[in-house]
Amino acid sequence: MKTILAIHTGGTISMSQNEKGEVVPNDDNPIADQQVILQGQINLITDEMFNLPSPHVTPAVMLAIKQRIMKAIDEGIDGVVITHGTDTLEETAYFLDLTLPNTIPVVVTGAMRSSNEIGSDGLYNFRNAILVAATDESYGKGVLVVMNDEIHTARYVTKTHTTNVATFRTPTFGPIGIVTQNKAKYFQELIRTEVADINRVVKGVFLIKAYAGMDGELFDAINQPTTNGLVIEGLGAGNLPPQTLPAIQRLLAKHIPIVLVSRCYNGVAQAIYDYEGGGIQLKKMGMILCQGLNGQKARIKLLVGLSDGKHGEKLAEFVRNAIS
Numbered sequence: 001m002k003t004i005l006a007i008h009t010g011g012t013i014s015m016s017q018n019e020k021g022e023v024v025p026n027d028d029n030p031i032a033d034q035q036v037i038l039q040g041q042i043n044l045i046t047d048e049m050f051n052l053p054s055p056h057v058t059p060a061v062m063l064a065i066k067q068r069i070m071k072a073i074d075e076g077i078d079g080v081v082i083t084h085g086t087d088t089l090e091e092t093a094y095f096l097d098l099t100l101p102n103t104i105p106v107v108v109t110g111a112m113r114s115s116n117e118i119g120s121d122g123l124y125n126f127r128n129a130i131l132v133a134a135t136d137e138s139y140g141k142g143v144l145v146v147m148n149d150e151i152h153t154a155r156y157v158t159k160t161h162t163t164n165v166a167t168f169r170t171p172t173f174g175p176i177g178i179v180t181q182n183k184a185k186y187f188q189e190l191i192r193t194e195v196a197d198i199n200r201v202v203k204g205v206f207l208i209k210a211y212a213g214m215d216g217e218l219f220d221a222i223n224q225p226t227t228n229g230l231v232i233e234g235l236g237a238g239n240l241p242p243q244t245l246p247a248i249q250r251l252l253a254k255h256i257p258i259v260l261v262s263r264c265y266n267g268v269a270q271a272i273y274d275y276e277g278g279g280i281q282l283k284k285m286g287m288i289l290c291q292g293l294n295g296q297k298a299r300i301k302l303l304v305g306l307s308d309g310k311h312g313e314k315l316a317e318f319v320r321n322a323i324s
C-alpha cells in the first residue's frame with residue numbers, strides 16, 4: 001500500500017458557505033477530516049500546514065511547502081497531494097515544479113465550490129489527486145494539477161474562469177491526462193527543464209501588463225534600488241508601444257533582467273515584428289523572450305532563477321527555455 005502525504009494549505013476547498021451565502025475559512029478543515037475516501041487502498045498522512053486563502057500565499061509560503069516535501073521525500077513518502085486555493089494555485093504548483101527533484105508524484109488540487117455547497121467539487125478533486133499521486137505512471141512528470149477530472153502540468157495550466165468548476169485549462173498544449181473510472185490515464189509527455197534547489201526567495205520581482213497607448217510611467221515607478229527583475233506581458237506575439245522604450249532602456253541599463261511574455265491567452269512571445277517596439281527590437285535591447293509561459297508563471301520562473309543566484313546569460317537561458 002502506498003503512503004501519500006496530504007498537505008493542506010487552505011483555499012475554497014477548506015472553506016464553507018455561511019447563512020448569508022458568503023464563503024468563509026473554517027478552523028477545522030472539512031477535507032482533512034474526510035480520511036475515509038480511499039481507506040484500505042492508501043495510507044494517507046495529513047499535515048494541515050497552512051489555512052490561507054490563496055491570495056495570502058507568498059513565495060515564502062511556497063518555499064516552506066517545498067521544504068516540507070523535501071523532508072517527506074527523505075523520509076520515503078510515495079507521493080504528495082497539496083490542497084490549495086485556486087486563485088494562486090498555478091503559481092505555487094509551478095514554483096514546486098521548478099524547485100523539487102522529479103522523484104515522486106506531487107499533485108496540487110483545490111475546489112471552486114466550498115465544502116457545504118451543492119455540487120461541491122473539493123472532496124472529489126482531493127480523491128482524484130490522491131489517486132493520481134498513487135499511480136505509477138505519474139512518476140517523472142513534474143508537478144501536476146488535478147481538477148475536474150483532468151491532469152495538467154504545473155508549467156502550463158492556468159485559471160481561466162472566476163467561478164466555473166472547469167476553470168483550469170492548459171492553453172496551446174492541453175492537459176496531459178484525465179482521471180476516468182478511478183484511474184489516471186496519460187496521453188502526453190512533458191519534457192523536463194532545469195530544476196533549482198533554492199533555499200531562499202528574493203523580493204522585488206514585478207509583473208506589468210502592456211496596453212494600447214502605454215508609456216514609461218509604470219516602468220519608471222519600479223526603477224528602484226530594491227527591484228531585482230521584471231516580467232512584461234506584451235502585446236500579441238511580443239510587442240510593446242514605442243513610448244515605453246526609454247523607461248525600459250533605463251531599467252536594462254541597470255542590468256535588471258526583463259522577461260517578455262504575451263498577454264494573449266494562447267501562443268508564445270517571439271521576435272517576429274521589426275518596427276519600433278516590435279519583438280525584434282525588444283530582443284536586441286536585451287529583453288528575455290520567454291516562450292509558452294503566462295505572466296505569473298514567468299514571474300515565478302524569474303524569481304526562482306534569481307533566488308538560485310543566476311544572472312546574465314545563465315538566468316536568460318533558465319527563463320527562456322519553457323518549451324524544450
Ligand SMILES: NC(=O)C[C@H](N)C(=O)O
Nearest residue numbers: 011012053054085086087
Ligand atoms: N476557489 C478558490 O480556492 C478561490 C479562493 N479565493 C482562494 O484562492 O483561496
